[in-house]
Amino acid sequence: MAVVEPEHEAHDDHHDHGEFIAHHFESAEQQFDSGKLGIWLFLVTEVLFFSGLFVAYTLYRVLHPEIFDQAHVFLDKYLGFANTLVLLFSSLTMAVAVRYAQLGKNQHVVWYVLGTMVCASAFLGVKAIEYTHKWDQGIMVRSYFDYHAGHHEASMPLARALGVSDYLIWISIVPVLLLVGFALFAVFAKLTEKANAAFFSACMAIAIGGYFIGALAGHFYMELTDGGIGGRSEKAAALMAYEDETHSDHEHTDKPADHHDESAAEQQKETSEIAPYEGPQNDEFDQDIGIFFSIYYCMTGLHAIHIIAGIGFLAWILWRSILGHWRSDYFGPCDYVGLYWHLVDLIWIYLFPLLYLID
Amino acid sequence: MATAAERKKLFGHAENNYLNCTKGIRSWIFTLDHKRIGVMYLVGVTLALLLAGVFALILRLNLWTNTSELLTDAQYNQMFTLHGAVMVFAFIIPSIPAALGNFVLPMMLGAKDVAFPRLNLCSFYLWILGTGFLLWAIISGKGLDTGWTFYTPYSIQTDTGVIYATFGAFILGFSSIFTGLNFLVTVNTMRIPGQGWFKMPLFLWGLYATAIIQVLATPVLGITLLLLIAEKAMHIGIFDPKYGGDPVLFQHFFWFYSHPAVYIMILPGMGVISELIAVYSRKKVFGYSFIAFSSVAIALLGFLVWGHHMFTSGQSIVVTLIFSAITFTVAIPSAVKVFNWLATMYKGSIALTTPMCYALSFIFLFGIGGLTGLFLGALSTDIHLHDTYFVVAHFHFVMVGGTLTAVFGGVYHWWPKMFGRMYNDNLGRLSCFLVFMGFNLTFFPQFVMGARGMPRRYASYDPEFTIFHQWSTAGAMVLGIGIVLGFGVLVYAAFKGPKVAGNPFGAASLEWQSSSPPDFHNFIHQPILHDPYDFESMIYDEELDTYVPKEFMEPDKQPATEPEPQTH
Amino acid sequence: MSHDHDGGFAHPAPPKLLITVFIALVLLTILTLAMSSIDLGLMGAFGFWIAMSIASFKAALVLLFFMHMYWDKPFNVLVFLSSSLFVILFIGLTLMDSSHYKNSVDEYPRQPDPPALSP
Structure with a gap:
């Protein structure tokens, strides 16, 4: 941003202002303390931002425990567990990176921040597998919830060739573009002898590569366990078998083969009338089960948005580490981004048992 | 001690100041200077006020007859919604903190700027963006007819531009969060050495309490509106009963933010009034720590009373009783403030300048607004008065009679500091008189018809209420004239008014120890800290026709020994 | 404002401590997972609260040491x-x-068939 300020006379001789101390601060410590309080307050706003979702979660769980009982079996707790470990590890690397920033060892900061970013991307890769797997089975938010078990044949040739879901191809477009873009730019910068830019771009390409590591690992886990059934209890398997039966009947009679025809679906939406609701019944698949997934998608989706934003902030820290900005009296931004990153981890620490480990 | 020439440089009228230190449009749109951002905010919120005020006048004109001849019913719904949404989100919430607070807060602390100038500018642009989204609902022709509260399930069913408007409010929420966060940090870390918490002007306590609410409550509005957008776009079944959602939950979410937000609207106003009463009574403020802590108490109690908006929504009896009981406790800190203001004025040397007239209007109108709030907090009367014009009159007494008069009082008080020019005091007082009379004529009849059962938000009504509505409409016109006159006087003064020096009113808080308008760095010298209400510390300088700190005056005019002023 | 320019406000956390905290976090995660996999019968009612307590303990560890709250x-x-x-x-x-109005929400007529979303 172009900042237009008048020439400040008596600026450089006034205080011993370092390179990075803004003009309105008296000292490096005052600047650091301000930033620190600022980031803690920001984290407070984040906690309260998420609190709405926790309220919605608690409310529905208390009022409708049966829905949570039925629904949570669709979440694979081993994938959730793996993601928890990935995030915890990324928190460790971030904490170490902050330590090295405090010591002014910029080169170390680069590696540890890079490690954090790879973990962040890997987390998103696993999440992508989880999401797309559910979308394939029609496990959507409340109004689109239309569960059908079993293997879903992909329609895109590329997806079929890779043996993955159509959705996965769609949501992988952005990381592929970013990876290719950064890799190409790294080569370009290398050729034009912009060493820092080349190194940064290469690091970014590696960081985004983490997404594919996560996605591949998740994909093979799903293949090996036949759709990730490994995380489920016997009760769940029984429930799903029951649902398969009733649902396939339903599909054959009510809906003709063009299940995926958009116009038919729309028509159905228009003609449908509001029917009285019989009320939730035990041991049966409740239509309100979709509310669980609404909450699940809102919570994990918002969390994933924070991860993506975190990757952006980390990239900024990475760039400044490459430029060697951190000193023992100036490491604030690295510390602040670290705090943000730990908060994202903190929220996941609660999300994991709340969503994946309902008993 | 300083010579007259030095005093003129430090405390006189400055030809070179923050307004003209750099030139060109870029120097304004990319500025990080809190004073310029404050001025831009002031222009912005004034435009929002005038726009929403026009909506209000159209509403009142429509209500002149009981058959709604001017607008269709749908247009009427859109008009009152936009009036409310623009007033609340784009005007009242940012008015005092973001416009006046931005200008004054760092100077009151003796600081050069807020802690995060970039965040401050970002807040302003988010305000523009958010207001743009709100207005897009009008420009796109879709309108908005949910009321400013966006209650489900209606907001999910209506075809109007709920998504634009809620997204706008979401963005405005972040603008407000950034301002609050910035102020909290600035007050905590950037006070001038020696300025303890209890040596801060009370305006800062008001802003601090406001900022606590902004940081704690506004994120909940953010998530509420996001969920509403998701509900409307995808039917996620959290708020929509057709999909198993809980519409009352939306009200809980909404009021968890919006009740504290009511105090975002009034607390800074109370802070302004605390300043004005002390300065224009030239008397040390009575019960400083009571006023200071009552601000924080109001802020915190504000989080415990949201359910009193939901007495008739199907809320359980127990919760209703709890919320009603806690609601009454809010009256205590509010009354503490009013009594302290009155006690400050007692035996003071009261100068009935324009800001003081506005401050006195505030006390009177806020008194009525606050006391009628108790009627609404009481369960039995609320069942009768719920959603009637009584409620409309109540919150307008607090928000317009309270906040708007505080905005005017504050703007009149700091206008000479902002632009270095004085307004016409008589015309200012006339505007205050028109605002006060017009306001009472508008809203007092609404209490009466509300108590007689006139429901709010109706385009047409029973003929028996015609006379009240006509009084109200006539009053609204007077109020409108008063507001336009008030701004007209100020705008004229900013360009053509007589030049004034740094401290024409003899106020003792730090922002007055600068030239008018202030220098880019706020202070040319390191300001000298006194008690903000020790008016003896400022001495009248005849040559400059202004008040300067006693340390800078010749020894024969001041009693105590003084340190060498630090100039550079 | 007095301060020394050697950065007296930095508190680098010792690496050993950080790694210990990480290991503790992993072990606690495994514990939560194991609890949900093994049906302990008696724990059923308290399972949720135990899981939340462990999560809070983990959160405290992250806050204290990773987020430097301790210093x-x-x-x-x-x-x-x-x-x-x-x-x-x-x-x-x-x-x-x-819970007061749960029934009115539950009994509200529903939108019958969800519109299918085509992939």
Whole structure:
């Protein structure tokens, strides 16, 4: 941003202002303390931002425990567990990176921040597998919830060739573009002898590569366990078998083969009338089960948005580490981004048992 | 001690100041200077006020007859919604903190700027963006007819531009969060050495309490509106009963933010009034720590009373009783403030300048607004008065009679500091008189018809209420004239008014120890800290026709020994 | 404002401590997972609260050591912890109320068949 300020006379001789101390601060410590309080307050706003979702979660769980009982079996707790470990590890690397920033060892900061970013991307890769797997089975938010078990044949040739879901191809477009873009730019910068830019771009390409590591690992886990059934209890398997039966009947009679025809679906939406609701019944698949997934998608989706934003902030820290900005009296931004990153981890620490480990 | 020439440089009228230190449009749109951002905010919120005020006048004109001849019913719904949404989100919430607070807060602390100038500018642009989204609902022709509260399930069913408007409010929420966060940090870390918490002007306590609410409550509005957008776009079944959602939950979410937000609207106003009463009574403020802590108490109690908006929504009896009981406790800190203001004025040397007239209007109108709030907090009367014009009159007494008069009082008080020019005091007082009379004529009849059962938000009504509505409409016109006159006087003064020096009113808080308008760095010298209400510390300088700190005056005019002023 | 330019405000955390905390976090995660996999019968009712306690303990570890709260200013700690107070308030008061009208929400006529989303 172009900042237009008048020439400040008596600026450089006034205080011993370092390179990075803004003009309105008296000292490096005052600047650091301000930033620190600022980031803690920001984290407070984040906690309260998420609190709405926790309220919605608690409310529905208390009022409708049966829905949570039925629904949570669709979440694979081993994938959730793996993601928890990935995030915890990324928190460790971030904490170490902050330590090295405090010591002014910029080169170390680069590696540890890079490690954090790879973990962040890997987390998103696993999440992508989880999401797309559910979308394939029609496990959507409340109004689109239309569960059908079993293997879903992909329609895109590329997806079929890779043996993955159509959705996965769609949501992988952005990381592929970013990876290719950064890799190409790294080569370009290398050729034009912009060493820092080349190194940064290469690091970014590696960081985004983490997404594919996560996605591949998740994909093979799903293949090996036949759709990730490994995380489920016997009760769940029984429930799903029951649902398969009733649902396939339903599909054959009510809906003709063009299940995926958009116009038919729309028509159905228009003609449908509001029917009285019989009320939730035990041991049966409740239509309100979709509310669980609404909450699940809102919570994990918002969390994933924070991860993506975190990757952006980390990239900024990475760039400044490459430029060697951190000193023992100036490491604030690295510390602040670290705090943000730990908060994202903190929220996941609660999300994991709340969503994946309902008993 | 300083010579007259030095005093003129430090405390006189400055030809070179923050307004003209750099030139060109870029120097304004990319500025990080809190004073310029404050001025831009002031222009912005004034435009929002005038726009929403026009909506209000159209509403009142429509209500002149009981058959709604001017607008269709749908247009009427859109008009009152936009009036409310623009007033609340784009005007009242940012008015005092973001416009006046931005200008004054760092100077009151003796600081050069807020802690995060970039965040401050970002807040302003988010305000523009958010207001743009709100207005897009009008420009796109879709309108908005949910009321400013966006209650489900209606907001999910209506075809109007709920998504634009809620997204706008979401963005405005972040603008407000950034301002609050910035102020909290600035007050905590950037006070001038020696300025303890209890040596801060009370305006800062008001802003601090406001900022606590902004940081704690506004994120909940953010998530509420996001969920509403998701509900409307995808039917996620959290708020929509057709999909198993809980519409009352939306009200809980909404009021968890919006009740504290009511105090975002009034607390800074109370802070302004605390300043004005002390300065224009030239008397040390009575019960400083009571006023200071009552601000924080109001802020915190504000989080415990949201359910009193939901007495008739199907809320359980127990919760209703709890919320009603806690609601009454809010009256205590509010009354503490009013009594302290009155006690400050007692035996003071009261100068009935324009800001003081506005401050006195505030006390009177806020008194009525606050006391009628108790009627609404009481369960039995609320069942009768719920959603009637009584409620409309109540919150307008607090928000317009309270906040708007505080905005005017504050703007009149700091206008000479902002632009270095004085307004016409008589015309200012006339505007205050028109605002006060017009306001009472508008809203007092609404209490009466509300108590007689006139429901709010109706385009047409029973003929028996015609006379009240006509009084109200006539009053609204007077109020409108008063507001336009008030701004007209100020705008004229900013360009053509007589030049004034740094401290024409003899106020003792730090922002007055600068030239008018202030220098880019706020202070040319390191300001000298006194008690903000020790008016003896400022001495009248005849040559400059202004008040300067006693340390800078010749020894024969001041009693105590003084340190060498630090100039550079 | 007096300060020394050697950066007296930095508190680098010892690596050993960080790694120990990480290992503790992993072990606690495994413990939570194991608890949910093995049906302990008696724990059923308390399972949720035990899981939440473990999560809170993990959160405390992250806050204290990864987020340097242990070395931080008390005011910053107060600021952050106040957020949890308000979250509890929000959840608590909303929850007190909701069971009251649960039936009217449950009995509300539903939209019958979800519109299918084509992939």
